Amino acid sequence: xxxxxxxxxxxxxxxxxxxxxxxxxxxxxxxxxxxxxxxxxxxxxxxxxxxxxxxxxxxxxxxxxxxxxxxxxxxxxxxxxxxxxxxxxxxxxxxxxxxxxxxxxxxxxxx
Amino acid sequence: xxxxxxxxxxxxxxxxxxxxxxxxxxxxxxxxxxxxxxxxxxxxxxxxxxxxxxxxxxxxxxxxxxxxxxxxxxxxxxxxxxxxxxxxxxxxxxxxxxxxxxxxxxxxxxxxxxx
Numbered sequence: 001x002x003x004x005x006x007x008x009x010x011x012x013x014x015x016x017x018x019x020x021x022x023x024x025x026x027x028x029x030x031x032x033x034x035x036x037x038x039x040x041x042x043x044x045x046x047x048x049x050x051x052x053x054x055x056x057x058x059x060x061x062x063x064x065x066x067x068x069x070x071x072x073x074x075x076x077x078x079x080x081x082x083x084x085x086x087x088x089x090x091x092x093x094x095x096x097x098x099x100x101x102x103x104x105x106x107x108x109x110x111x
Numbered sequence: 112x113x114x115x116x117x118x119x120x121x122x123x124x125x126x127x128x129x130x131x132x133x134x135x136x137x138x139x140x141x142x143x144x145x146x147x148x149x150x151x152x153x154x155x156x157x158x159x160x161x162x163x164x165x166x167x168x169x170x171x172x173x174x175x176x177x178x179x180x181x182x183x184x185x186x187x188x189x190x191x192x193x194x195x196x197x198x199x200x201x202x203x204x205x206x207x208x209x210x211x212x213x214x215x216x217x218x219x220x221x222x223x224x225x226x
Contacts, residue, residue: 036217043117043204043220044155089154093215098145099206103154 002027006090006102013080013109021075021105023064023090031092033057033066033073034099038087047075047088080109114138115207117218124225129193132221134205140185141207145215146178149202158203161188195225 007022025031035047035057048057053068062077073090090102114137124130134144142163147155159169159180167180179191188207192199204220 044217046217097143097208098157098160099147099155099215100157101155 002029002031002092002094002100004090004092004100004102006088007105008103009087010106010108013107015082015109015111016079017109019075019077019080019084019107021088021090021107023073023075023102025071025073025090025092027071027092027094029094031094033064034091034093035062035064035073035075036089036091036101038089038104040086044089080107082109082111085109115141115205115216115218117205117221119221120219121222122224124195124223126196126225127194129191130195130223131189131191132203132205132223134188134190134207134218136186136207136209136216139207139209139216141188141209142185144182144188144205144207146180146188146190147204147206149204149220155204158190192223195223197225199223200225 004025032051034049036044037047038044048059050057050066056065064073064075085108087104087106089104091099093099116135118133144161146158148158149155157170158173159167161167161180161182163182163185169175182188202220206215206217
């Protein structure tokens with residue numbers, strides 16, 4: 001079935017370091033891909049999304065490119081801040097039906 | 112823009128009692144709503160798909176008699192955890208599908224603690 005596999009955490013970085021969180025997917029159709037962020041004690045927030053191959057989603061300095069050839073949607077940010085500390089979820093959706101989430105990656109950024 | 116509101120955000124109930132969580136779509140009509148559960152340090156798992164005016168579709172392993180879902184209108188779906196046990200303590204979050212472009216919007220989530 002459709003599924004998402006993302007890099008296991010936790011990930012600990014120093015402020016201004018480069019971030020990559022890997023995400024690959026398996027899908028029978030043509031999924032839309034998403035990254036959600038969950039700050040401590042809060043619900044999910046959509047960070048960015050891409051709906052077709054080669055699309056690049058970007059928001060708040062984060063970006064991810066929908067790579068059909070490698071079935072990947074890796075999340076990157078050039079310079080992380082302490083405020084980026086959160087859990088990041090990669091997810092897919094076929095025809096905007098239910099979401100399939102990855103296991104989540106906890107990021108801690110230290111000053 | 113479209114918003115999904117969940118209530119209550121936090122609830123503590125005694126073991127054996129029932130608790131209801133509401134999920135409302137604001138400014139849009141959600142024919143379909145989804146309910147997820149997230150245990151500590153784990154990912155979100157789909158529990159059920161709720162369609163307005165019909166019975167919910169439950170994922171394998173989710174007890175439909177324990178987790179009652181009612182989607183009585185295009186803007187409201189409710190999840191009732193019946194005869195709650197401490198192991199039902201979890202983060203429950205709903206989402207609704209709305210415009211533009213059939214976008215999926217998530218509620219803020221509800222933290223349930225059963226004592």
